[in-house]
Amino acid sequence: MPRREGPGGGALESGPSGDPDDYHVRRVPGSRAGKDYRCPGCDQVVTAGTPHVVAWPDRPGGDDERRHWHSGCWSGRANRGLTRRWS
Numbered sequence: 001m002p003r004r005e006g007p008g009g010g011a012l013e014s015g016p017s018g019d020p021d022d023y024h025v026r027r028v029p030g031s032r033a034g035k036d037y038r039c040p041g042c043d044q045v046v047t048a049g050t051p052h053v054v055a056w057p058d059r060p061g062g063d064d065e066r067r068h069w070h071s072g073c074w075s076g077r078a079n080r081g082l083t084r085r086w087s
Contacts, residue, residue, distance in 0.1 A: 012058060016041070016077040021057040025074075028052050041073025043083040 011025045030051040037046045046052045046068050053074040056066040069077075 013055075014078070015055075015057065017079060019057070021059055021062070023055040023057055024062075026054045027071075028054055028068075037068035039070045039073050040067045040083060041069050041077060044070070046070055 012022045013025050015021050015023045028051060030049050033046075033050055033052060034048055036048055037052070038044075039046050039052075051071060053069045053071055054066055055069060055074060056062045056064075
């Protein structure tokens, strides 16, 4: 999955399986991860202090769909779709 530079210098990567949009991607080190989040790749908790990935679709309003993924779940996103959709 090739990485490209998006607006503002952030990485643009292909999205999860079945999603035609590219995604803006930011990697968060464990020292900056201060909250728990639910990973859409496995539907398990990304605990505070865990390095992880924040990704959101490259489309108008996509930043409202920002989600926190386990790094491994994001890496395997091409092999499976989302386990959870938010409305």
